[in-house]
Amino acid sequence: MTKRDYGTGSIYIDQKRNAYYGRWRTADGRKLNRKIGAVRARGESDGLTRAEAERRFRKMQEAEERRPRPAAGERRTVDDAANSLRSKLTIQGSRKSYLGNCESMQRVHISPRIGSKPVDRVTTAQVEAVAEQMLEAGLAPKSVRNLITFLHSVFEHAIDKGWAVENPVRRAARPKRRRSGDVDPDLQFLTLEELDKVLGAIPDEVVTREPAPTRRGRRGPSPPVPPDVLGPVIRVIVLVAAATGLRQSELLGLRWRDVDWEAQRIRVRNAFVRGEHSGEGKSDLSTRRSVPMADLVVAALEAWSERTPYRAPDDLVFAHPQTGRPVDRSKLSRRFKEACRDAEVRVIRFHDLRHTFATRLAASGQPLRFIQELLGHADAKTTQIYAHYAPSEREVEMVNEAFARAPRSSSGTDAAH
Numbered sequence: 001m002t003k004r005d006y007g008t009g010s011i012y013i014d015q016k017r018n019a020y021y022g023r024w025r026t027a028d029g030r031k032l033n034r035k036i037g038a039v040r041a042r043g044e045s046d047g048l049t050r051a052e053a054e055r056r057f058r059k060m061q062e063a064e065e066r067r068p069r070p071a072a073g074e075r076r077t078v079d080d081a082a083n084s085l086r087s088k089l090t091i092q093g094s095r096k097s098y099l100g101n102c103e104s105m106q107r108v109h110i111s112p113r114i115g116s117k118p119v120d121r122v123t124t125a126q127v128e129a130v131a132e133q134m135l136e137a138g139l140a141p142k143s144v145r146n147l148i149t150f151l152h153s154v155f156e157h158a159i160d161k162g163w164a165v166e167n168p169v170r171r172a173a174r175p176k177r178r179r180s181g182d183v184d185p186d187l188q189f190l191t192l193e194e195l196d197k198v199l200g201a202i203p204d205e206v207v208t209r210e211p212a213p214t215r216r217g218r219r220g221p222s223p224p225v226p227p228d229v230l231g232p233v234i235r236v237i238v239l240v241a242a243a244t245g246l247r248q249s250e251l252l253g254l255r256w257r258d259v260d261w262e263a264q265r266i267r268v269r270n271a272f273v274r275g276e277h278s279g280e281g282k283s284d285l286s287t288r289r290s291v292p293m294a295d296l297v298v299a300a301l302e303a304w305s306e307r308t309p310y311r312a313p314d315d316l317v318f319a320h321p322q323t324g325r326p327v328d329r330s331k332l333s334r335r336f337k338e339a340c341r342d343a344e345v346r347v348i349r350f351h352d353l354r355h356t357f358a359t360r361l362a363a364s365g366q367p368l369r370f371i372q373e374l375l376g377h378a379d380a381k382t383t384q385i386y387a388h389y390a391p392s393e394r395e396v397e398m399v400n401e402a403f404a405r406a407p408r409s410s411s412g413t414d415a416a417h
Helices: 050-066 080-090 096-114 124-136 141-163 192-200 233-242 249-254 295-307 329-342 353-361 370-374 381-388 393-404
Strands: 009-013 019-025 031-038 265-268 269-271 276-279 289-292
Touching: 009 050, 009 080, 031 050, 050 329, 080 096, 080 141, 096 141, 192 233, 192 329, 233 249, 233 295, 233 329, 233 353, 233 393, 249 269, 249 329, 289 370, 353 370, 353 381, 370 381
Parallel strands: none
Antiparallel strands: 009 019, 019 031, 265 289, 269 276
């Protein structure tokens, strides 16, 4: 490639996109990297020749120098761009859970670090610094990838608005994804014995708690502690979660009309996410599926329907015993972990009860496609993590057949000796 004069920028070919790109520094010190156009293949008429790319590159540089730049006080910040994007997503009807995640990422990670910076002055190095700080703080690589994806959308939105001309996230490094099929070291679940212990640690009756002792170990005149009314409902939720694989939001949004006693199935139609009921799930498959109820689930729900005061078709199956509202998800998660500790078993997340369900099915020899449908996974790759828990007798047989004529005897000594 011909060397260009100093200060005029450079043209290069992105092999992956088969396109010409131009890099240059503007008069006010900004570093730009723009796509010029597709490379013309030999014998073809579409695309640009090198000479045509040079001419177009010159025009791009001249147009950029003529572009009026806002005064310092008029520049938009990263927070301005993020707020504008979230407003756009709201208008477009994005899920409330996704909007909540975007707001949380902006408030916790973006605003404290680069939120006040002009959106047209942020560099790739600053974006990577945000990711690095998150990893150092102990956040999961997936959380960092989610934030970088959101930041990419923020800067693309800023470009659409005319507030910026470059997206510094495009070339930013990000944590690698785990290869599909790899065993997730964080995959946690309970055995049936451990599940029995956890259920036994959750009270099945309303328990009246005594006031906490004072510092001197005596009972003080503190007001009486209200009775623990959540034990019975949480006990049923945990059992149903482990035996159906339903998500926490799907359980909390379940209504009695969705329980098909004759077909012995639960039809997933609603979810309770961030304080509101929604007919949308994580995927279309999530809210268009039904899961079979094992006999123990049927028995547990029948018994619970006799105990709860909320048993009308439109009532929540797992309504708060006093209010009829959904059980608080944070309390549910906390009480479940407390039960794990009380039962002296590994402390896992409530979400890991889905893994308990899926690994049990895989271990019993059920096809992954069947497990995918029950869990509501849109992508089969997500379900692939359970393949390592499936029976492997046939695999052992195939390996034995492959080495049936091995040059060593069964004792491990060389047959020639």
